[in-house]
Amino acid sequence: MSYELFLQTAIESTYLAGGCIKKMTGKIRNIRYKGAIDLVTEADLNSEKILLDHLRNRFPDHNFLTEEKGKLEGNSEYRWIIDPLDGTTNFAHNFPAYCVSIGLQYKGETIIGVVNDVSRNELFYAEKGQGASLNNNRIYVSQVENLNISLLATGFPYDIRTNPNNNMEEFQNFLLKAQAIRRPGSAAIDLCHVACGRFDGFWEPRLHPWDIAAGDLIVREAGGQVTDYRGGSLDLFGDQILASNSKIHQEMIDTLNKTAGSAEAL
Numbered sequence: 001m002s003y004e005l006f007l008q009t010a011i012e013s014t015y016l017a018g019g020c021i022k023k024m025t026g027k028i029r030n031i032r033y034k035g036a037i038d039l040v041t042e043a044d045l046n047s048e049k050i051l052l053d054h055l056r057n058r059f060p061d062h063n064f065l066t067e068e069k070g071k072l073e074g075n076s077e078y079r080w081i082i083d084p085l086d087g088t089t090n091f092a093h094n095f096p097a098y099c100v101s102i103g104l105q106y107k108g109e110t111i112i113g114v115v116n117d118v119s120r121n122e123l124f125y126a127e128k129g130q131g132a133s134l135n136n137n138r139i140y141v142s143q144v145e146n147l148n149i150s151l152l153a154t155g156f157p158y159d160i161r162t163n164p165n166n167n168m169e170e171f172q173n174f175l176l177k178a179q180a181i182r183r184p185g186s187a188a189i190d191l192c193h194v195a196c197g198r199f200d201g202f203w204e205p206r207l208h209p210w211d212i213a214a215g216d217l218i219v220r221e222a223g224g225q226v227t228d229y230r231g232g233s234l235d236l237f238g239d240q241i242l243a244s245n246s247k248i249h250q251e252m253i254d255t256l257n258k259t260a261g262s263a264e265a266l
Contacts, residue, residue: 006078010114010125011114018116028041050084061075083102084100099188100114103217109128110214126195126222128221134192140197147252152174153181153199155167155185187202187241190202191215201243212234213236
């Protein structure tokens with residue numbers, strides 16, 4: 001079955017939303033806080049409206065799950081999972097690591113993933129069974145086989161100041177195992193960078209479905225592996241994601257489970 005129409009519509013949508021975000025870059029005046037350090041801007045809201053208007057015009061019966069509006073239920077087995085602006089804090093500070101991310105599921109399985117890295121003019125996309133691409137060129141995960149020489153990425157939850165499940169111990173353990181770790185601030189972009197071989201692995205706790213739906217498929221279609229911290233199937237609504245080039249996946253699992261084991265022993 002071809003999902004070409006869905007893919008092209010998703011790409012069109014991210015370009016429309018990305019154009020809006022570009023026009024607003026450096027011009028944000030109103031910032032609202034959803035938590036101590038979790039914010040939302042007019043760009044998030046405007047981008048989401050553009051995406052929903054475009055997609056619902058094409059597929060009015062489809063279901064939607066978005067970061068700002070939550071669930072919008074239709075009468076369909078298709079569900080669009082949308083992050084209108086992943087990396088809002090970066091965007092608010094004019095730090096160039098933010099994107100539009102769209103995933104499409106059919107009967108609970110992700111079949112389309114599109115991530116528009118707005119500041120870099122990079123479009124990552126994947127269709128189930130058709131591989132992954134960046135700006136119309138096929139991409140593949142890295143061939144690094146040893147965690148010791150791997151470049152990893154991660155992130156931290158917004159309630160890092162108050163919740164002990166905050167990734168600090170995992171971060172410290174990986175610092176002693178990997179070559180280096182980066183924290184760009186956009187999970188969707190981090191996953192795409194795993195897919196194209198810039199990063200060898202990525203992990204992060206307590207993300208939302210809209211943060212990872214598109215990137216999950218893009219990594220897997222580029223030849224990578226995506227699981228929970230113990231190597232089980234990824235649950236988009238769960239609280240763990242581990243993505244890698246597959247070659248260092250078990251080493252990453254072992255490192256994460258070392259953290260969990262030390263916590264249980266306390």
